[in-house]
Amino acid sequence: MTPESLVAASVAYVALMFLLAHAADRAAAAGRWRWMDRPVIYTLSLSVYCSAWTFYGAVGYASRSGLEFLTIYLGPGIVFSGAWWGLRRLVRVARMHRVTSIADLISSRFGKSAGLAALVTLIGVMAATPYIALQLQSVSMALSAFATPEHALPRNVSVWVALGLAAFAILFGTRNLAVDERHHGVVIAIAVEAVVKLAAFVAVGVFVIWGIADGPADVLARIDRMSVSAGGEGWPINPERWFTLILLSGAAVMVLPRMFHVLVVEASDEDRLRQAGWAFPAYLALMSFLVLPIAVVGADILPKGANPDLYVLDLPLSQGREALATLVFLGGFSSAMSMVVVSAIALSTMMANHWLVPLWLRLRQAALAGPARAPEDLGTLMLNARRLAILAIIGAGWLYHRMSGGTSALAAMGTVAFSGMAQVLPALVAGLLWRGATRRGAIAGVVGGTLIWTLLVFLPSLGLLAQPAMPAGIDPFAGAVLLALAVNLLLLVLISLMDFPEPAERLQSLSFVHAVAPDAAPGDGAPAVQPEALLTLAGRLWGNDHALETFRRAAESQGKGGYLPDLTPRFLADFERLLAGTVGAATAAALMTRVGGRGGVTVSDLMEVAGEASRAREDNRRLENTSAELARTAAMLRESNEKLTALSAQKDAFLGQISHELRTPMTSIRAFSEFLMEPDLPTEERARFAGIIHDEAGRMTRLLDDLLDLSVLEAGKARLKPGVFNLHDLIERALASAGAAASGRDFAIRRNIAAEHLPVITDQDRLLQVLINVITNARKYCSAEAPQIRIDCRRSPDGGTEIDIADNGPGISAGNQALIFEKFARLNDPARAGGAGLGLAICKEIMEFLGGSIAYLPGQGGACFRISLPPRPARRAENDENAAR
């Protein structure tokens, strides 16, 4: 193969990839992208980590420094073995915030800081420069391996390679302004290239292990021989480099712009890490363990002057395997191409979003919300900015390649890039795990670390500064990197600890650290912006159709027709996040401020958030209280309903009873008055019958008196005649009249005479009525063998008087206790009661009238009533009395 035919093959290969990517993009546009969205495609696209450095440089690295080359793959291996916890969280948070790049993530976490985004972009560009140079150098080196004296390599081949790759990146990365910054076509092309480079590397590895060497055992023996061979001086492991490089590569797999792009931005969900978590390390392990045989066999059989970076090509060529060598070249070209294209896309997005657009916004103070004048197409502006950025990035890589002389070992250039980008790691990790990390801390850390890296690593690698002088015994590279990272972390932590972050930043930190979806920012209550202005802005970025569709869906979700949703805080927050998916969080926030006049968040707004949460809790508690109260009320209602039903039955029974009570004397009065009409009635008979009529009329009068008394008391028309009396006298009189009225049974009366001598201020007649009624009841209903009545008197703590009257009878059952004070209630058989069942109802009314109460005391070994008197009668009654006077 001549270099010319290889170039032709490469061009054909690029064209093939182009067609593939184009077809995939078209399928995605038509909505048929499910098959591209598989975890296996995602895993293969991650292999963009294996650039030309892995393909060529790793073999050179291994033959110079032995197992140390493995550190570059062990770091990602460790990170991915913890993918479920770490990377999944990173992907979830980043997707939640529609992050477009590593710079966007850092800036978004630290309060959407435009400055931080620009700074991280700067580091990304600086670190990518040697990395892209590495790819260009590897392709031109690989071409030179095929060069023979008669087929000299064209001059400036690296320029053409750079231009070709830039064209490919521009064609794919900037075809349109994706809303979610995903590039289906590019991802498919990368996945296919991943297969190509793996196939090529496996082919050459198998050829070397079994074609040149005698299998794995022989390879191991050759490895052991390196300890004594001339080329093996670099092989013993250098502990500090071992540690530092594993740390760097572990960081690189997350923070390198291209890795962040395929790992986070192109991921449609975090679940695919379940497969990628083991499949990607497996891919890396396969690639990296094939490096060793190629390195040791190459060192054994190739001439001493051969460039170890080209062993992978030189070995098949030395054995006359042209076809294999061509496959290897295409594999190497694949790895270089995918790295440059993805890097260019990722970095150009960062540069455009974080450098060019903010600059443009600053330069143009023109109102963005005005009617869309045709030439002012923001989308086109963004795309052109990205195209320019791609050219600049690849151009810078080419420049680095020229300045470094195109002779450095590939791995050395790669580690420069890794250590530069790793300066973002402390801010990233702290930002995701520690709410206290602040913007100022992050900026200080990144600036400090990057300055040290620039002075001790980056500029020396270009030959612009001398290698730093480290204390003897310390590896200059490992020492410089660890120093930079330590200073970075220290500044971040110290300044964060002393800082008080802005409210917007605190909102973001909460959202990032706890992986909770960002809520609408507070303080957006009454936006001055019109929905039309936002629609115009969106139309300029995404094109009118897409913007209209987005707004229509938002309006629909609010239950509105048309294309103009209400500008609720939720919609504004979502809209800003959609914008962020295109232009980055900082720029989106700036645009929203510009268009909508959205003010910043203040500390009191933040407290408001907490206030809203606690208010919600408060409301909740109140609801619970209300419902408990409702339940209580319902229970009470049910109770009173039951009581009412029982009373209604009682009342019916009582009406029958009272009719009966009135009818019985009425009947006898009528009968005996008829007898009296008999003319020949003897005088004594006449007198007897008149006496009966008199008694029966008296019974009726008592009944009617009771009814009248009750109605007077209930209507509050009774008159109070208060006075001071000795309670003992009242009880004596009550006992006397009750005893006189009652049946002839002998009751033992147990009293504490001494305690009865209490002066009370009350209406004597009324109280007496109550006492007599209660004592009479006791006499009437107590069915004990040796009936007794117990009377206790005492002063209550509030100065009132309590009189307990108890008997030793059966008492009143719990079910009836609620009824006894009701009118018409009569519990026992009516024959024994002898009254109309109004006694206790009257007592209750009287006690209320006197300002006291009468209550049934359960559990006293019989029926027990407590009569409570207030220290003096209620004022209302006195007033009534005064008014009556």
Add this chain to the structure above:
Amino acid sequence: MRLRPPRLFLGRTAYRRRRLAEATRLVPVLFAALVLIPPIWLPQHFSYARGAVWLAVAWALAIAATAALHRALGRPSAEDEDDA
């Protein structure tokens, strides 16, 4: 802010998932220990074929453990989303 109050106790399936998720955190720690400590401690023993075999075996174990755990974890169920 939608901070859900954490549930105090879980059913058997969710409980197993939590423990599996914790096991996935252990894998990188163990793997890092295997990869870092022996070569740093005894560089002369791990710089050649023995080191290569050691690292290959360790890595293969880590990949197998990750694959097994991720397989066992399965798709996250909606109710078990609050990790940590």
